[in-house]
Amino acid sequence: xxxxxPFDVRLPAEADAAVAVARALVEAGHQALxxxxxxxxxxxxxxxxxxxxxxxxxPERVQALFRATRHVGAQFGVVLxxxxxxxxxxxxxxxxxxxxxxxRPVQITLSDARHDALRRDFTINGMFLDPVRRQVVDYVGGxxxxxxxxxxxxxxxxxxxxxxxxxxxxxxxxxARLGFQIEPGTLAAIQARAETLAxxxxxxVREELEKILTHPSRQRAWRLLDECGLLPHLWPGAGWVxxxxxxxxxxxxxxxxxxxxxxxxxxxxxRLSACVPFELPLAILLASRTAQEIDRIGxxxxxxxxxxxxxxxxxAHQADLDDAGALPLSALKRLMAHDAFGALVMLAHARFEGxxxxxxxxxxxxxxxxxxxxxxxxxxxxxxxxxxLARGVPAGPVYKELLDALYTRQLDEExxxxxxxxxxxxxxxxxxxxxxxx
Ligand code: ATP
Ligand code: MG
Numbered sequence: 001x002x003x004x005x006p007f008d009v010r011l012p013a014e015a016d017a018a019v020a021v022a023r024a025l026v027e028a029g030h031q032a033l034x035x036x037x038x039x040x041x042x043x044x045x046x047x048x049x050x051x052x053x054x055x056x057x058x059p060e061r062v063q064a065l066f067r068a069t070r071h072v073g074a075q076f077g078v079v080l081x082x083x084x085x086x087x088x089x090x091x092x093x094x095x096x097x098x099x100x101x102x103x104r105p106v107q108i109t110l111s112d113a114r115h116d117a118l119r120r121d122f123t124i125n126g127m128f129l130d131p132v133r134r135q136v137v138d139y140v141g142g143x144x145x146x147x148x149x150x151x152x153x154x155x156x157x158x159x160x161x162x163x164x165x166x167x168x169x170x171x172x173x174x175x176a177r178l179g180f181q182i183e184p185g186t187l188a189a190i191q192a193r194a195e196t197l198a199x200x201x202x203x204x205v206r207e208e209l210e211k212i213l214t215h216p217s218r219q220r221a222w223r224l225l226d227e228c229g230l231l232p233h234l235w236p237g238a239g240w241v242x243x244x245x246x247x248x249x250x251x252x253x254x255x256x257x258x259x260x261x262x263x264x265x266x267x268x269x270x271r272l273s274a275c276v277p278f279e280l281p282l283a284i285l286l287a288s289r290t291a292q293e294i295d296r297i298g299x300x301x302x303x304x305x306x307x308x309x310x311x312x313x314x315x316a317h318q319a320d321l322d323d324a325g326a327l328p329l330s331a332l333k334r335l336m337a338h339d340a341f342g343a344l345v346m347l348a349h350a351r352f353e354g355x356x357x358x359x360x361x362x363x364x365x366x367x368x369x370x371x372x373x374x375x376x377x378x379x380x381x382x383x384x385x386x387x388x389l390a391r392g393v394p395a396g397p398v399y400k401e402l403l404d405a406l407y408t409r410q411l412d413e414e415x416x417x418x419x420x421x422x423x424x425x426x427x428x429x430x431x432x433x434x435x436x437x438x
Contacts, residue, residue, distance in 0.1 A: 034130075222266055
């Protein structure tokens with residue numbers, strides 16, 4: 001099914017650096033092709049994220065040909081080449097050696113374009129683009145699958161997934177993102193070994209999950225992860241209560257047995273706006289977990305500290321904005337001061353959708369937020385520890401207690417001047433002294 005066909009689409013300006021690298025390699029007597037995801041995206045009329053070059057020039061030769069290079073994946077024959085202020089990944093054609101652990105090839109051998117195509121994961125990711133001849137080189141039937149909108153493993157699916165279990169979740173990512181089906185033989189192979197996803201390094205799974213959940217196609221991905229049987233293997237202890245996704249959605253059903261339901265997640269994911277931080281969909285997946293569980297899961301997934309904290313915070317406060325009018329001003333301002341507050345508002349909007357009074361709730365929340373000028377959210381405290389010290393208050397937990405109480409009243413705008421705050425402090429101190437003196 002070898003296929004070479006003309007590529008007559010104009011390459012975007014972002015491709016210039018990679019094309020220049022390919023040209024230079026060709027002028028030096030080598031074969032050089034754009035490879036992988038960028039070819040797929042260009043043929044689909046999408047904007048590629050990056051442009052990778054594949055060549056028959058060995059890494060030492062690539063390094064010798066360009067002024068600025070970095071040798072990144074020595075064992076995989078990958079060299080970074082700097083061109084027009086961009087770093088382009090130049091990978092020597094290779095054939096992967098045997099895989100022993102479902103993670104990485106034990107060794108690779110430098111090879112030709114055909115073998116380099118055959119070692120790639122899915123047919124749609126296995127095509128090359130010759131920017132000089134303006135031709136697509138397709139050894140794997142990628143074009144036909146692009147037209148049929150199918151994610152199909154290259155070669156025998158079972159074997160290819162057993163080489164690298166990460167491909168199980170990559171299949172879902174591409175199918176969701178592109179709106180493709182997973183080809184039945186490929187799907188069956190995924191389902192048959194879904195549990196091996198748990199053997200993949202957590203960091204690699206987290207990277208895929210982050211790409212999946214931050215993409216607008218996240219709801220479709222959620223359903224595909226389920227269809228593939230991958231959900232229970234995303235992290236140790238992953239699981240959602242089963243319910244029927246096909247019945248009409250009105251309101252997320254309540255969580256059961258300490259686990260949020262599959263459908264509740266599905267509905268909320270479907271309501272998020274296109275662009276959200278990773279922590280928001282993650283908080284939806286973890287909505288019924290305790291802070292300790294989220295911390296454990298976050299560590300297992302190798303989230304950053306910030307991602308873990310934000311996710312925990314979002315889950316803890318997920319319902320706080322449901323009735324914006326009822327929230328004390330101080331409590332609302334404390335929420336507003338948090339880094340993840342923007343995500344919390346998006347979550348509230350998603351929760352409101354589908355509620356009979358959702359529109360009113362949303363309007364009430366937005367109006368209340370509008371009414372609070374940014375400089376009122378986190379004003380400098382009127383009273384500090386120095387004031388307590390000056391009054392001879394002995395050191396101890398009482399400091400935090402008093403300062404918190406006074407700051408809450410300041411945020412509530414009951415205390416608006418330092419004089420008022422000092423008077424309130426005197427009052428509190430007197431009240432504390434009172435019983436002790438009896
Ligand atoms: P994206 O646009 O998300 O970057 P991509 O197709 O470029 O998608 P990458 O993860 O950047 O995906 O990988 C680049 C290419 O390398 C893929 O298109 C595929 O040909 C190959 N590839 C990447 N990971 C694997 C893998 N685990 N197994 C086999 N081939 C892979
Ligand atoms: Mg890529």
